[in-house]
Amino acid sequence: MSKKPQIDLSNLFSGAEYSQEVHALETKITELQAEIEQLRSVGSQQVETKVQELRSTLTSGGVIDISVEQIDPNPDQPRQTFSPESINGMMVSLASDGQQEPIILIEQPDGRYLLFDGERRWRAALQLQWGTIKAVIIPCPEALHRRVLLANLHRENLNPLDMAEALIKEIAQTSNLNEQDIPRILRTAVRRLERQGKTNQISEIVVVSPESQQEVLAELELNSSEKSVLSVLLSLQLNPASINTNIFPMLGLAADLKQAMRTQGLGGIQAIAVQRCNAKALGIKEAEAKKVRAKLVKRILQEKLSVAKTRALVSSEISSYQKEQAKGSTPSRATSMIRQVQEIAIDNMEQQELEALKVALASKLHEIESMLSPQ
Amino acid sequence: MAIRLALLSNAGGSGKTTLAVHLAYLLGNAGFSVALVDLDPQGSCSLMGGLPRPHPDQTIAAVLQDDFQGNWPTTPLWSDEVKNVVAVQGEMGLVKTINELVLHERGAYLLGDRLSDYPLPQDILIFDCPATLGPLPLIALSACTHLLVPIQVEPKSADGAGKLIEWFYHNSRRLRLKPEPQILGFVPNQYDKTIAIHRNILASLEPQLSKLSIHCFQAIRFSSEFKNASALGLPIHLYRPLHPACKDFTPIVTKITQLLKKSKSS
Ligand SMILES: Nc1ncnc2c1ncn2[C@@H]1O[C@H](COP(=O)(O)OP(=O)(O)O)[C@@H](O)[C@H]1O
Ligand SMILES: [Mg+2]
Numbered sequence: 001m002s003k004k005p006q007i008d009l010s011n012l013f014s015g016a017e018y019s020q021e022v023h024a025l026e027t028k029i030t031e032l033q034a035e036i037e038q039l040r041s042v043g044s045q046q047v048e049t050k051v052q053e054l055r056s057t058l059t060s061g062g063v064i065d066i067s068v069e070q071i072d073p074n075p076d077q078p079r080q081t082f083s084p085e086s087i088n089g090m091m092v093s094l095a096s097d098g099q100q101e102p103i104i105l106i107e108q109p110d111g112r113y114l115l116f117d118g119e120r121r122w123r124a125a126l127q128l129q130w131g132t133i134k135a136v137i138i139p140c141p142e143a144l145h146r147r148v149l150l151a152n153l154h155r156e157n158l159n160p161l162d163m164a165e166a167l168i169k170e171i172a173q174t175s176n177l178n179e180q181d182i183p184r185i186l187r188t189a190v191r192r193l194e195r196q197g198k199t200n201q202i203s204e205i206v207v208v209s210p211e212s213q214q215e216v217l218a219e220l221e222l223n224s225s226e227k228s229v230l231s232v233l234l235s236l237q238l239n240p241a242s243i244n245t246n247i248f249p250m251l252g253l254a255a256d257l258k259q260a261m262r263t264q265g266l267g268g269i270q271a272i273a274v275q276r277c278n279a280k281a282l283g284i285k286e287a288e289a290k291k292v293r294a295k296l297v298k299r300i301l302q303e304k305l306s307v308a309k310t311r312a313l314v315s316s317e318i319s320s321y322q323k324e325q326a327k328g329s330t331p332s333r334a335t336s337m338i339r340q341v342q343e344i345a346i347d348n349m350e351q352q353e354l355e356a357l358k359v360a361l362a363s364k365l366h367e368i369e370s371m372l373s374p375q
Numbered sequence: 376m377a378i379r380l381a382l383l384s385n386a387g388g389s390g391k392t393t394l395a396v397h398l399a400y401l402l403g404n405a406g407f408s409v410a411l412v413d414l415d416p417q418g419s420c421s422l423m424g425g426l427p428r429p430h431p432d433q434t435i436a437a438v439l440q441d442d443f444q445g446n447w448p449t450t451p452l453w454s455d456e457v458k459n460v461v462a463v464q465g466e467m468g469l470v471k472t473i474n475e476l477v478l479h480e481r482g483a484y485l486l487g488d489r490l491s492d493y494p495l496p497q498d499i500l501i502f503d504c505p506a507t508l509g510p511l512p513l514i515a516l517s518a519c520t521h522l523l524v525p526i527q528v529e530p531k532s533a534d535g536a537g538k539l540i541e542w543f544y545h546n547s548r549r550l551r552l553k554p555e556p557q558i559l560g561f562v563p564n565q566y567d568k569t570i571a572i573h574r575n576i577l578a579s580l581e582p583q584l585s586k587l588s589i590h591c592f593q594a595i596r597f598s599s600e601f602k603n604a605s606a607l608g609l610p611i612h613l614y615r616p617l618h619p620a621c622k623d624f625t626p627i628v629t630k631i632t633q634l635l636k637k638s639k640s641s
Contacts, residue, residue, distance in 0.1 A: 026548065
């Protein structure tokens with residue numbers, strides 16, 4: 001008895017769950033921020049407890065070292081004046097005990113930070129000529145969106161199809177390119193870089209700072225669309241060449257295979273292998289090809305076939321159909337001729353020789369065509 | 376403020392229009408005044424509500440024009456049966472609106488702007504949206520107080536539902552909607568309990584939604600009478616009043632009625 005396919009929706013909702021979490025966190029942060037500002041404006045003593053609460057909420061996003069140069073005092077906050085003694089006191093404390101608690105910063109879209117809490121520590125750090133200071137960050141909405149995306153992209157169970165779609169959406173949003181054009185733009189760029197032997201230069205900058213990424217990109221011969229596609233991918237710490245070979249091809253999968261990936265957990269590489277079983281390759285109608293694929297998918301999942309075994313299974317399926325078609329004919333003579341033609345080494349041939357070969361092949365082709373054309 | 380309910384889903388054929396039309400009728404029948412606002416260029420509310428095609432300048436597209444002066448183009452629905460239900464019809468002109476919305480400086484907020492400049496008097500407004508999550512669903516999102524999401528019990532729709540939730544949070548944040556619209560719940564539709572995959576999906580959908588604290592309403596069953604009724608421009612309640620599917624809407628109507636009573640008393 002064959003087992004019914006089990007439906008598992010959890011994969012379909014993990015992104016939703018994550019964005020809800022981020023959303024709840026952001027709401028809480030915004031509320032605390034407003035409360036603190038309100039308490040400050042009336043000079044209430046309770047400010048410190050709320051600041052503490054905000055700090056611990058933000059700590060879940062990580063305490064990071066921020067360059068003191070990247071921080072600006074907050075123009076929306078009442079100017080605090082600090083006596084030289086109080087700054088001195090803080091300098092002594094920082095120098096002897098280190099920084100006990102992170103300051104709170106608001107991230108700006110331009111990459112700089114506004115002070116929300118900890119001006120005295122920041123000023124003391126400046127005077128101590130510290131390069132960086134420990135901080136927790138109130139993210140700007142753009143950064144939050146990025147964070148959702150990043151967390152989603154690096155989620156373990158994210159399937160390559162969802163990843164492809166998320167990336168396309170992100171690139172389209174930041175670059176104004178049409179969604180359908182993006183895979184082709186990337187393909188063209190990657191192929192050219194490969195021809196020029198420059199793919200290494202790209203893979204080397206996947207994890208460097210955005211500025212250095214931009215510098216390298218500027219030196220490659222890329223048009224502006226190509227540049228925007230590559231820089232979005234790089235800013236997400238993804239290697240464009242591998243997205244091109246492993247991720248974007250998922251977008252071209254047949255609908256039935258996409259669905260099998262999403263709801264039955266068919267692997268991406270397996271799906272690409274099964275995709276070869278299309279109507280044309282099998283010489284049958286698309287509806288039938290779909291049935292063939294469904295049968296293969298079922299077997300792959302039930303027997304948990306490896307990629308290699310999947311490929312072998314697909315190849316044998318295809319060749320069994322092709323044998324079916326070719327029954328009666330003896331292809332052996334053609335096969336060896338085809339091989340000879342395919343193996344002609346043209347890499348080192350002179351222009352003249354190439355021209356001559358082209359003429360010869362063209363005239364043979366012409367002969368073949370007229371033999372084949374029904375008259 | 377009136378309740379403004381947007382019907383959204385990330386898939387065609389999930390039952391947005393069907394649900395919108397039926398709720399309009401049922402709430403009207405319960406004594407509330409209702410405006411059904413059709414934001415879909417296909418204008419299927421007109422079809423399902425038995426209205427002739429609207430004149431192009433008597434549609435929601437005209438409301439969204441810059442020269443709109445408050446004369447909402449409303450047309451009574453099922454006026455022999457209910458007295459207080461009207462439609463603001465949609466039609467192809469909305470396709471042009473989509474392009475204009477993208478360029479308009481208040482694009483994403485335009486419907487909300489119109490409603491605060493020229494409020495509609497009804498107790499509840501129901502926005503029927505097109506399937507693609509583009510500019511029109513966005514103006515519904517920014518103008519609504521509540522969201523209802525019909526979903527077909529098929530794997531593809533479940534996938535769309537997850538994406539819709541992400542879209543919802545992303546845009547609530549991006550558009551800084553305050554107060555934020557509430558997701559009233561998901562409504563499984565075209566449910567056939569004799570089909571294993573339907574049972575299967577419904578059973579795994581409920582816990583997923585509950586993890587997100589999203590309510591899942593009782594499913595609306597599949598019945599071909601829905602198509603027959605809509606061909607005549609009627610809700611199933613007027614076409615086959617005794618049909619068992621009529622009762623499937625009760626929990627949703629009860630929930631909305633509670634909200635309406637609460638908002639009236641406050
Ligand atoms: N519960 C149901 N049972 C049977 N058919 C239904 C049901 N709900 C909707 N339909 C039919 O499905 C089709 C799509 O529904 P519709 O409400 O137009 O979806 P949407 O507005 O989401 O595109 C319509 O023909 C409608 O009559
Ligand atoms: Mg519709």
